[in-house]
Amino acid sequence: MLLKLFLVGLGLGIAPLTAGDEHHRFVYSGFSNASLTLDGTASITPSGLLELTNGTALSMGHAFFPSPLRLRDSPNSMVQSFASSFVFGIISIYDLSSHGLTLLFAPSKNLSAIPVQYLGLFSGSNNGKTTNHIFAIELDTWQNSEFRDINNNHIGIDINSLTSLQSQPAGFFHDQNGTFKNLTLSSQEAMQVWVEYDREKTQINVTLAPLAMVKPRKPTVSAIQNLSDVLADVVYIGFSS
Numbered sequence: 648m649l650l651k652l653f654l655v656g657l658g659l660g661i662a663p664l665t666a667g668d669e670h671h672r673f674v675y676s677g678f679s680n681a682s683l684t685l686d687g688t689a690s691i692t693p694s695g696l697l698e699l700t701n702g703t704a705l706s707m708g709h710a711f712f713p714s715p716l717r718l719r720d721s722p723n724s725m726v727q728s729f730a731s732s733f734v735f736g737i738i739s740i741y742d743l744s745s746h747g748l749t750l751l752f753a754p755s756k757n758l759s760a761i762p763v764q765y766l767g768l769f770s771g772s773n774n775g776k777t778t779n780h781i782f783a784i785e786l787d788t789w790q791n792s793e794f795r796d797i798n799n800n801h802i803g804i805d806i807n808s809l810t811s812l813q814s815q816p817a818g819f820f821h822d823q824n825g826t827f828k829n830l831t832l833s834s835q836e837a838m839q840v841w842v843e844y845d846r847e848k849t850q851i852n853v854t855l856a857p858l859a860m861v862k863p864r865k866p867t868v869s870a871i872q873n874l875s876d877v878l879a880d881v882v883y884i885g886f887s888s
């Protein structure tokens with residue numbers, strides 16, 4: 648069976664790129680039991696890490712920031728540019744692979760999801776539907792041909808579907824010479840992910856790097872997608888596994 652523990656130690660911040668919008672900024676450094684809405688196998692460890700799944704087979708867990716995020720100035724106006732980042736580590740308790748985790752933007756904290764290959768995001772009946780209004784970054788440690796996964800260690804930009812709009816092997820481009828360095832998601836090493844959206848270019852950049860590194864200039868994976876056409880007026884940000 649698929650048995651794995653995910654520990655996500657997090658500082659998560661999200662901030663519009665436009666100046667003077669400081670009231671939209673929030674930053675979490677470590678968690679307490681009060682700061683997140685948890686379900687399934689998700690829990691906060693005594694040291695303040697978010698644990699999404701705990702090794703139970705066929706399990707799933709979600710953690711959401713309790714209040715919705717205002718990504719639009721007013722209903723139906725454009726989704727603003729934003730930048731966010733978080734830190735995670737994947738710790739496997741058995742030497743068997745599992746499916747990974749996502750950072751997600753959704754219209755509700757109660758997703759119609761089932762465990763295992765859907766990463767806690769979707770089910771067989773809603774995967775791929777535009778009515779999901781879900782934007783997610785998947786950190787996927789399993790190659791699933793059903794979703795045309797490129798390998799068992801990739802990072803993908805998902806719009807309403809686990810078949811990623813764009814995906815790349817996990818890793819980063821060196822600033823010095825542009826060469827690509829592979830990273831292993833399930834290496835137990837802490838890594839940082841940056842997610843940026845530019846509303847004029849409708850561009851999403853996602854960059855992965857070891858925790859100690861400054862953000863590489865070239866993103867690991869990038870996609871063009873107008874998020875104004877995807878996200879609902881009410882957006883909850885969270886993690887799923």
Ligand SMILES: *[C@@H]1O[C@H](CO)[C@@H](O)[C@H](O)[C@H]1NC(C)=O
Nearest residue numbers: 687688689700701702703706
């Ligand atoms: C994992 O979480 C589930 C749901 O909270 C719980 O029933 C189960 O006992 C937990 N397993 C372990 C190994 O902690």
Ligand SMILES: *[C@@H]1O[C@H](CO)[C@@H](O)[C@H](O)[C@H]1NC(C)=O
Nearest residue numbers: 678679680691692693694695
């Ligand atoms: C969260 O609650 C659990 C279960 O009550 C407890 O074991 C853990 O120490 C708490 N974590 C924090 C950071 O307060």
Ligand SMILES: *[C@@H]1O[C@H](CO)[C@@H](O)[C@H](O)[C@H]1NC(C)=O
Nearest residue numbers: 685686755756757758759760
């Ligand atoms: C979540 O949604 C399902 C239907 O999709 C519903 O049955 C369930 O009661 C909801 N749970 C909560 C906590 O709102």
Ligand SMILES: *[C@@H]1O[C@H](CO)[C@@H](O)[C@H](O)[C@H]1NC(C)=O
Nearest residue numbers: 821822823824825826827828
């Ligand atoms: C590219 O630069 C990095 C960092 O300086 C270095 O570790 C790596 O070996 C270089 N690769 C090549 C092919 O020059």
Ligand SMILES: *[C@@H]1O[C@H](CO)[C@@H](O)[C@H](O)[C@H]1NC(C)=O
Nearest residue numbers: 798800816818826827828829
């Ligand atoms: C990175 O890993 C992929 C397989 O996922 C492999 O094809 C590629 O050659 C590796 N690149 C480097 C620079 O090691």
Ligand SMILES: *[C@@H]1O[C@H](CO)[C@@H](O)[C@H](O)[C@H]1NC(C)=O
Nearest residue numbers: 843844845850852864865866
């Ligand atoms: C994405 O990365 C490219 C290449 O570095 C850069 O030109 C562009 O401005 C970036 N866009 C965002 C939204 O960060």
Ligand SMILES: *[C@@H]1O[C@H](CO)[C@@H](O)[C@H](O)[C@H]1NC(C)=O
Nearest residue numbers: 725846847848849873875876
């Ligand atoms: C993105 O979509 C919104 C809503 O459909 C539209 O108003 C806006 O002009 C689009 N942005 C770009 C850059 O095409």
